[in-house]
Amino acid sequence: MQFEVSRLRRAIMPLSLACVTLLAACGSDDDDETAPQPTPPVVTDPTPPAEQPKPVETGAWTTGDLHVHTYQSDDAQVSLESALDQAFDRYKLDWAAISNHLRLSARDHTGATLAGGSIPFSQGIAQYEVPFIKQQQAAGRYPGKIIFSSFEWDMPTHDHVNIGIGVDDPLSAKSMEAVAEFEYLFTNRDPNLFDPLLVSRLSGETRAYTTHADSLAALQWLRDKHPDSYMLLNHPSRYAAKYTAAQLREMHDLAPGVFFAIEGMVGNQMEPDRGGYATAYTTAFLPNRTYGGVDYLVANLGGTWDALLGEGRRIWTVADSDYHFRTASGLYSSGYAPGEYAKTHVWKDGDDMAAVVAGLKSGRVFGVFGDLIDALDFQAQGAAGAVHMGGELKAAKGEKVEVTIRFRSPERNNYEYPIESGNPTYVKPTVNHVDLIVGDVGARAAAGTAAYDSDTNPTTRVLARYTSADWTVDDEGYNVIKTTITADKSQYLRLRGTNLGVDVAGETAAGEPLPDAKVDFADNAARFNAINARNYNDLWFYSNPVFVTVAN
Known part of the structure; x- marks a missing residue:
């Protein structure tokens, strides 16, 4: 039995009852008539006390990028300073992860060729990248940025993965x-390229x-040696054929605290x-295309991502730039700067x-x-309270659950014409x-089964x-949708939005x-210019799910 849906213009708030306690003072056991007599019981006002204020939620929404390259990657054409300037000064991100290839590098962070020849990535990051970041921050640049x-x-037999080690102690020698x-x-680096003490x-x-x-051995090493990775x-x-669904399950089963995200909205x-x-x-090879710029694994309704969520797996999707350069030599184009086109919004405390x-x-x-939206509040509320994206609401079978969707679009995005001109078009997404x-949520599949x-x-x-006919606008300028569902079985809810109609030739069906x-x-x-126009005419956002769990 599927969820029942009804659209509401206002929230239906559950009422709670406060218990009223009768307090009695204890009298003396002394039989002396002159002893103080027992105080009569005090009956409290039967009116329930005022509702206690809700706890203040800490944290805030932030934006960032987990996938940014510089000259220290052999296929990139941007300096570390330029990448940071664009991420923070121009496009106002709050945080960014530099993620150069774990390969030999022949250049430093400025693009200068290394006189002694190529060096391992780990030497380059320690000798050039991290010192530059520390120097700039010490000089007061990028204040408040992470x-x-x-x-x-x-990754052997697969494709690329971003790995972050030491998030509890970043940029440290350790x-x-x-x-x-x-x-x-x-x-397969030559051992002679490494510190002999490390090799020993x-x-x-x-x-x-x-x-x-x-x-899998590398993933287990991260789990066991560096759980803050x-x-x-x-x-x-x-x-x-780079991944099977079984391999993704295997990796998540092995290290769910390390492998928990997919770059579904690719760079x-x-x-x-x-x-x-x-x-x-x-x-x-249609599964090896993007669909509205989104990897098929995530974009395909009822596909691999939904299969994983349908087991209650906490595997999320994010958006990155995979920045190498925008255009180069007047001949080639690659990707947008961090924060220019793709953003991952994270609630951070x-x-x-x-x-x-x-x-x-x-x-x-x-x-x-393309900044289709710049704010999203997606939550489900039942008798047990309210939960946000990534959360789990436990509900009784047949319970009514209210779903709230609030989103907002900015006044303009970063579309410019011609590309690289710096001339904004002032288009409002x-x-x-x-x-x-x-989607339904059931038991996790067992390894070795179909x-x-x-x-x-x-x-x-x-x-x-939902279209604009279904939402209202609140005092904060958010578009608001409220609907009520009946929790008949354990399921997850997620959102997908676009600037396109439902049937646009070559774009949607x-x-x-x-x-x-x-x-x-x-x-x-x-x-x-045609690539840039294609991208800004085809905008999407994807939320992560809310789980509604119904007890058997």
């Missing part, structure tokens, strides 16, 4: 040493950098093949990277392209519709589609995003 040094690993240990153990210390450990089992799956469907959006998804454009990661783990997170998506390999959730569906086409013009300038 800068973290992570890396992008070529964390840099851990990065060097990871690089030694889980890449790790001589009893097995180096692992070839098989899927080696990938994370592993983010980058552009997972860019190439065919490299300025590529002709959106996101750099350049696998042959044939029917067989604290002022360091550990707080960012705690916010990411909580699931109170949403991703957006506008949401055409918001989908409330629901269900463990399943990459579908056939129960997932669009429960309701019955509300579902279509695979993105390649933009291929011979004239470079025309191609750049």
Whole structure:
């Protein structure tokens, strides 16, 4: 039995009853008639006491990017200083993770060629990246901003993953040493490139950098040695057959506190093949395209992400820039600057990277392209209280649960024409519709069973589609949707919104995003502008889910 839906114009608030206590004073046991007599019982006013004020919620929404490259990546064309300036000074992010490739590098953070030849990533981060960040912050630059040094690993038999080690003690010598240990153990770098003391210390450990089992060994090493680490799956469907649903389950079962996020809203959006998804454009490889700029694993309704959520797995989706350069040499284009087009919004309680990661783990997170929205409040409320994205509401069977969706769009986004001109178009992004998506939640599949390999959730569906006719605007300028559902079984709810109509040629069909086409013009300038226009005409946001759990 599926949820019943009704649209409400105002909230239905549950009433609570306060208990009234009768207090009696105790008299004396003394029989002396002159002893004080017992005080008569005091009866309190039967009116319930005033409702206690709600606890003040701490924390705030912040924006950031987990996937930013600089010259220290062999395929990037931007300095560390420029990347930070754009992230924080121009596009006003609150936090960012630099994530250069865990490969040999022939350049420093400014792009200068290293006189002695290529060096391991861990040496480059310790010798150039981290000192520059510390120097700039000590000089008063990027005040109040959180800068973290992570890396992008070529995961054996799979694709790229971002790894952050030492979020509790970032940019420290201890964390840099851990990065060097990871690089030694889980890449095929020549031991002669590393500190002999490190090589000696790790001589009893097995180096692992070839098989899927080696990938699991690296994940287990992070879990056991550095629990304050994370592993983010980058552009997972860019190439065919890089992950199976069983492998994703296996990784999450092994280290749910490390692998908890997928870059569903991928970067490299300025590529002709959106996101750099350049696998042959044939029917067989349609899962290896982006759909509205979103990886098929997340964009496919009832697909792999929904299959994982349908087991109650806390695996979230985020949006990143994967910034290497916007355009280069007048010939090539890659992606937008951090904060320019893709943003991950995270509710963060604290002022360091550990707080960012705690916010990411909580699931109170949403991703957006082109600033389609800049604020989202999505929650479910029942008798047990209210929960936000990533949270779990426990409800009795048949209980009415109120769902609230509040979102807001900014006055303009960063669309410029021509590209690289700095001329803003002052376009105000506008949401055409918001989908409330629901899927059933059942038991986790057991390893070795057919269900463990399943990459579908056939129960997932669009429960309701809302347009401007269905929402009101509150005093804070938020668009507000309220609906009531009946909790008949355990399910999750998530949101998807776009500026597009439900049937737009080449873009959507019955509300579902279509695979993105390649933009291929011979004239470079025309191609750049067409790619940019394609992206800003096709905007989406994706929330993470709210779980509603009904006891058996």
